[in-house]
Every structure is written in C-alpha cells, then in structure tokens.
Amino acid sequence: MPRAKQRTPELRDRILHAAVAMLAAEGVSGFTTRKIAQQAETSIPAVYELFGDKAGLVREVFFEGFRHLRARFDELTDTDDPRADLIRIFGVLRSFVRENPILAEVMFSRPFTDFDPRPTELRANRSVREYIVGHVRRCVDVGLIAGDETDIAHVLLALAQGLAAQETAGWLGTSNASRDRRWALAFQAVLDGLTTP
Known part of the structure; x- marks a missing residue:
C-alpha cells in the first residue's frame, strides 16, 4: 500500500519560510523550486502540489x-x-x-x-x-x-x-x-x- 502524502499546513509553512530565507540568502537569481524543496526537506512535486507552480510560491512570498x-x-x-x-x-x-x-x-x-x-x-x-x-x-x-x-x-x-x-x-x-x-x-x-x- 503506498504511503499517504503528507501535504500538511506545517509543510506549507516550512516551504514558505524556506522560500523567504532563500530569497534573503541568494536573491532572485538563486530562487529555484529545487533549492527551496531541498531546504524545506521535501520534494519538488510537494512544492507544486501546495503552491501550484513557482509563480504560486512567489505569490505566497508576496503575501x-x-x-x-x-x-x-x-x-x-x-x-x-x-x-x-x-x-x-x-x-x-x-x-x-x-x-x-x-x-x-x-x-x-x-x-x-x-x-x-x-x-x-x-x-x-x-x-x-x-x-x-x-x-x-x-x-x-x-x-x-x-x-x-x-x-x-x-x-x-x-x-x-x-x-x-x-x-x-x-x-x-x-x-x-x-x-x-x-x-x-x-x-x-x-x-x-x-x-x-
């Protein structure tokens, strides 16, 4: 039986905090979904599932x-x-x-x-x-x-x-x-x- 996906509010917050920290550390040019997923200790599909795409993640950083x-x-x-x-x-x-x-x-x-x-x-x-x-x-x-x-x-x-x-x-x-x-x-x-x- 496949393991249930853990797309929790806590993971969402962790990804968002990782994105803000990534911007602060590496600027706009270093802001990649792959790096943010690594920093948040999750997968790229999890980021896309929670935020839709990179623009969706940027939108949440904006908020x-x-x-x-x-x-x-x-x-x-x-x-x-x-x-x-x-x-x-x-x-x-x-x-x-x-x-x-x-x-x-x-x-x-x-x-x-x-x-x-x-x-x-x-x-x-x-x-x-x-x-x-x-x-x-x-x-x-x-x-x-x-x-x-x-x-x-x-x-x-x-x-x-x-x-x-x-x-x-x-x-x-x-x-x-x-x-x-x-x-x-x-x-x-x-x-x-x-x-x-």
Missing part, C-alpha cells in the same frame, strides 16, 4: 511579506502626537526594508518575470495601506496637514520606497548620521508642505 510588515506595525502604540506616530511608521518600514531587502523587492518592485500580481495579490497590501491611510487621517483630522488622506499616504509611501531603495543601493550616504538626516529631511519637507495654512 508573507505584507503579513510580516503589518505585524511590525502592530507592535507600535499610538501616542498623542499623530505626526510623530506617522513618521515612526515609516521608520518601521525603513527597518523592514533594511532587514529584508529582497523580500521588500518582491513586495514593491516585482522582480520575477513570471509573477504579475492579480487584483487579489494587489489587495494583499490593503491592511498595510489602510494602516498608513488611517494614520494620515489622524493628522488631517487634527489639522496638522491638509489634503486627501489616500493621496498623501501614496505620496509618503512612494517617498519611503524611494529612500529605502537609495539606502539599500548605498546611494543615500556613507554614515548612519547622513542617512538618518536625509530620511528626516525628506519627511519633514513633505509634511511641512502639507501643513494647513
């Missing part, structure tokens, strides 16, 4: 990245200073990108040619987006900035992604002090520009 980022945001506690809270959110995003540059690349830059996020994947970041929009809304509600909270959230996220990409590439400065100063300057300039007249 996992946003789950990790949202978990980091959930560790923050709001204060009575909405502007400082908003800036702190982007500090967490900065740390996340520095610690997980390849995962952030999958989330924000789509480096895999065989993965084109569908509307369901694009909604994966909804929780993160709503969290940021909600904190922008706090600033708007108390009159610290003026404008549409969704538009402002998009601008701030694009600013953070650009700064993070520059920092990851080593183009934002040679010292922690210079990099910190440039992050602070960018957010101060944008938020000051949005201040209610």
Whole structure:
C-alpha cells in the first residue's frame, strides 16, 4: 500500500519560510523550486502540489511579506502626537526594508518575470495601506496637514520606497548620521508642505 502524502499546513509553512530565507540568502537569481524543496526537506512535486507552480510560491512570498510588515506595525502604540506616530511608521518600514531587502523587492518592485500580481495579490497590501491611510487621517483630522488622506499616504509611501531603495543601493550616504538626516529631511519637507495654512 503506498504511503499517504503528507501535504500538511506545517509543510506549507516550512516551504514558505524556506522560500523567504532563500530569497534573503541568494536573491532572485538563486530562487529555484529545487533549492527551496531541498531546504524545506521535501520534494519538488510537494512544492507544486501546495503552491501550484513557482509563480504560486512567489505569490505566497508576496503575501508573507505584507503579513510580516503589518505585524511590525502592530507592535507600535499610538501616542498623542499623530505626526510623530506617522513618521515612526515609516521608520518601521525603513527597518523592514533594511532587514529584508529582497523580500521588500518582491513586495514593491516585482522582480520575477513570471509573477504579475492579480487584483487579489494587489489587495494583499490593503491592511498595510489602510494602516498608513488611517494614520494620515489622524493628522488631517487634527489639522496638522491638509489634503486627501489616500493621496498623501501614496505620496509618503512612494517617498519611503524611494529612500529605502537609495539606502539599500548605498546611494543615500556613507554614515548612519547622513542617512538618518536625509530620511528626516525628506519627511519633514513633505509634511511641512502639507501643513494647513
């Protein structure tokens, strides 16, 4: 009698963690189903059975990245200073990108040619987006900035992604002090520009 296949949630999690670790260690070029199966101590057919194909595995890595980022945001506690809270959110995003540059690349830059996020994947970041929009809304509600909270959230996220990409590439400065100063300057300039007249 053939042995029953063990396609358990635990195996699925093990493969997903192996995929994230493989991205971190070897980048996009080293991300192969064979290596991930070996790392997870399973077979290539098991990976395909659980995720469909390589694109399905990348899709789950995409989701996992946003789950990790949202978990980091959930560790923050709001204060009575909405502007400082908003800036702190982007500090967490900065740390996340520095610690997980390849995962952030999958989330924000789509480096895999065989993965084109569908509307369901694009909604994966909804929780993160709503969290940021909600904190922008706090600033708007108390009159610290003026404008549409969704538009402002998009601008701030694009600013953070650009700064993070520059920092990851080593183009934002040679010292922690210079990099910190440039992050602070960018957010101060944008938020000051949005201040209610």
